[in-house]
Amino acid sequence: MSFQLPQNVPSFSSTQRPLEDSYWRASATKNQGNGALNGYGLSQSGNNAGGLNKLNRFFDGGLDLPMYKDKPYFAPRRTGPGRRWKKVVYGILGLVLIGFLWWRFGSSRSSLGLGESAPKLKSEDLWTWLQNSQKEEPREGATMTTAIDWERRRDKVRDAFIVSWDGYEKYAWGFDEYNPISKRGRHMVKGGMGWIIVDALDTMMIMNLTSRVRHARNWIQNSLQYNQDHDVNTFETTIRMVGGLLAAHYLSTTYPSLAPIADDDIGSPGEDLYIEKATELADRLLGAFDSPSGIPYASVNLNRSAGLPSHTDGGASSTAEATTLQLEFKYLAKLTGEAVYWQAVERVMQIVDDQEIEDGLLPIYIHPDSGRFRGQNIRLGSRGDSYYEYLLKQYLQTSKQEPIYKDMWDEALMGIRKHLITYTKHAQLTVLGERPDGLHGALSPKMDHLVCFLPGTIALGVTGGLPLAEARKSSDWGQRQEEEILLAKELVKTCWATYLATETGLAPEIVYFEIDKPPRMMTDMFPDSTMVKGGDNKQNAEELHVISQPLYLLEDSFGWRRDIQIHIQDQHNLQRPETVESLFYMYRITGDETYRHWGWEMFKAFIKHTAVVEKDDNADSSSSKTTASTWDDKSLENSHITGFTSLSNANVIPPFQRDNMESFWLAETLKYFYLLFSDRDFIPLEKTVFNTEAHPLPRFELTSTLKTGWKRRPRVPKTKDEI
Secondary structure: OOOOOOOOOOOOOOOOHHHHHOOOOOOOOOEOOOOOOOEOOOOOOOOOHHHOOOOOOOOOOOOOOOOOOOOOOOOOHHHOHHHHHHHHHHHHHHHHHHHHHHHHHOOOOOOOOOOOOOOOOOHHHHHHHHHHHOOOOOOOOOOOOOOOOHHHHHHHHHHHHHHHHHHHHHHOOOOOEEEOOOOEEEOOOOOOOOHHHHHHHHHHHHOOOHHHHHHHHHHHHHOOOOOOOOEEEHHHHHHHHHHHHHHHHHHHHHOOOOOOOOOOOOOOOOOOHHHHHHHHHHHHHHHHHOOOOOOOOOEEEOOOOEEEOOOOHHHOEEHHHHOOOHHHHHHHHHHHOOHHHHHHHHHHHHHHHHOOOHHHOOOOEEOOOOOOEEOOOEOOOOOOHHHHHHHHHHHHHOOOOOHHHHHHHHHHHHHHHHHOEEEEOOOOOEEEOEEOOOOOOOOEOEEEHHHHHHHHHHHHHHHOOOOHHHHOOOOOOOHHHHHHHHHHHHHHHHHHHHHHOOOOOOOOOEEEEOEOOOOOEHHHHOOOOHHHHOOOOOOOOOOOOOOOOOOOOOOOOOOHHHHEEOOHHHOOEOOOOHHHHHHHHHHHHHOOOHHHHHHHHHHHHHHHHHEEEEEOOOOOOOOOEOOOOOOOHHHHOOEEEEEEOOEEEOOOOOOEEOOOOOHHHHHHHHHHHHHHOOOOOOOOOOOEEEOOOOOEEEOOOOOOOOOOOOOOOOOOOOOOOOO
C-alpha cells in the first residue's frame, strides 16, 4: 500500500531527495528483466579466477564523490622531494619484482595467507547451507534450545566478504565504484582513487585475509595518488580514506597476527605507508577549514588544498559532516605530533557549542562563512546523525580525559529524550522522531535507517564499553543509566521491527509510524523518571523492563504492523550498517544473545535477497541468469553468486535490484556482522573507538600539547522570547 507523503518531505523524484535523505546514494536503476538478477543465497562463482564466488562492492554515488588530487603546491612533510627520488627507484624495483612473481605464480592469490579460506568455495555446499539455515530459528530470533556455533556463522560472513571482494578484484580492480550485475567499474574522477580498496582494507585485516591485504597494500603503495585536480567531499574523504588508512596502521601495529605481512615497507625501513598516505591526504584536506569562521567547507580541491562551499543549501555545510572529522584528525595528531590537525577540528566544536543551542539539539546546516546555523530542522537522520555520535566518541577516544564532550553528549541525549522520543499508537514501539520546524514545531514520526546507529551509541555511552553487569557495580551508576539502557533496548527493537515489516526481511530506507495525536512523549510514559524529577538516585537504581509489545510474525494481536508505514518511494534498501552496528554494541554490552539471533536473521536475508545469481556456463538452461528469492531448488542447483547489490524495492519478492554494491557493504555492514558473531574480547570496546565508517581507532592519553583547548560558556537559562 502506498501512502501520501507529508508536505515537508521531498518527493522521491525531486533532485533534492538524494541530498536530503541519502547524500551518497547511487542512482536507482530498477533492473527488471534485462540484466536484473533478483537473487539470493551464497553460491560459488564456478568460472571466476581461483574458483571463488565473486561479488563486488561498489560505492554509492548518486552524487559523485570526486576524489583526490594533484600534486599539491606544497610538499607534505613526510613525502618531501628529499626522499622521494629513493621511493621512485624502490618503486620501480618493486614493480619488476611483482611482475616476476605474477608471471611465476600466475596470481597474487596462488598461495593464500595464514588463516585464509581455500580458493574453492563449492556453490553446492553454500547453497545447501543457505537452505538449511532457513530452518534454524524464526525471524523474530526466539531463544534456541540447542547450542549455536557462532564461529561457524562468523565464517559465513567471511565467505560473503571473500565473494564480494574477489568479484571486485576480478572485474573492477582499482575502480572507485562497482556494478556487480553488469560487472563494470567506474572512477569517480579521472584516474580513480581506489575508494573501495582503502575503505575495505581494515575489514580484510580483521578477517585475517592476508593475501588480499597484501594485494591491496601493494596497490596503495604503487598506485594510490592524490594528483587529480578535482573537488572531493571533505567528510566522506576523511571518514573513509583517512579513517581507513589510520585503522590499517592501528590494526597492523596493535594486532600483528591479523593478516601479517613480514616485509612491511619494501625499500623504506622505518616508515609506515599508511601514516604517510593519511598524512599527505590530511594535509590537503586542511584547506577545507580555511573559511572565515573555521567551519569546514563541504568540499575541497585537493590539488590546490582549497575549500569549496556546497552547491546547494545556500552554501551551508551539513552539521554532521562538519563535526564528524574529529576522531580521524585527532588520532593523526597523536601519531605525528602535529597539533595543527587537532586544533582545526577542535575549533569546530567550540564554534558549534558557543551558540548555546537549546538542549544541545542542533539544526542540520551551518554556514562556513559566518559559523551560524541555517534553518531550524532538527533530526538525527541524514545531516544530523554523526555529530551526536562523535560527541561521545571524542570523550572515549582520549580515555575520558576530555569531560567537556561527555557534558555535551549528556545534554544532547537528555534533549533527545525530551523532544524527539515518542511511541506508536498500538504496540508502544519507541520512535525517534524529527522536528523539521524546530524544537517547538510539530514532531514528525519519521525514522531514517541512519538513526539506528543511536541505540548502540547510547549503550556505549552508558557503560563506556564495559559489560553492563560490570558497569552496574560502579559508584557512578544510577537511575539515569538504567533509563538510558532501557531507551537503547527499545530503540534497537524498533529498528529490528522495520526489518520484520518487509517481505524480504530487509529494512526500507525510511519508515513512518502511526502515533497518537498529540504524541505521547517520554515524560508521559515515565512521569517518575530522572528527566522529570531530576536527581540520579544512585543508591537505589532499579532495572527497568521494556514496555513495547512483542513482535510476533504469525499474528499481530498487538498491532505492531499497523504502526509501521512504508511509503512507496522509501522501499529501497542500500545495504546499510546502522542496525547491525547497534546489535553489535548491544550484544557486547548487555551479553544478550537475542541481538546475535536478530543479526543472524538479517544476514541471511541479505544473502538471500541481495545476491546476484547466475547460471553456470555449462548448465543446461535457456537462460544464464536466474533469481534466488523464489527458492526454486531446480533452477538454482547449477548456479553461482557473482555479486551483492542494493535493492530498489525490498518489500516485494523477488526484490528489484539496483546493480550497485554500496561501499559500506564491505567497510561496515559485513564487518559489524563479523564482529557481532566474534568473541567479546576480539577488538575490545574498552580499548577501541570505531569511527562513523566502522574504522577502528585506539583510545589514547592526552599530552602536554594535545589537550582540550577550549571551555564551554556558562549556560544562562533563556527567556521564552529568546527561545
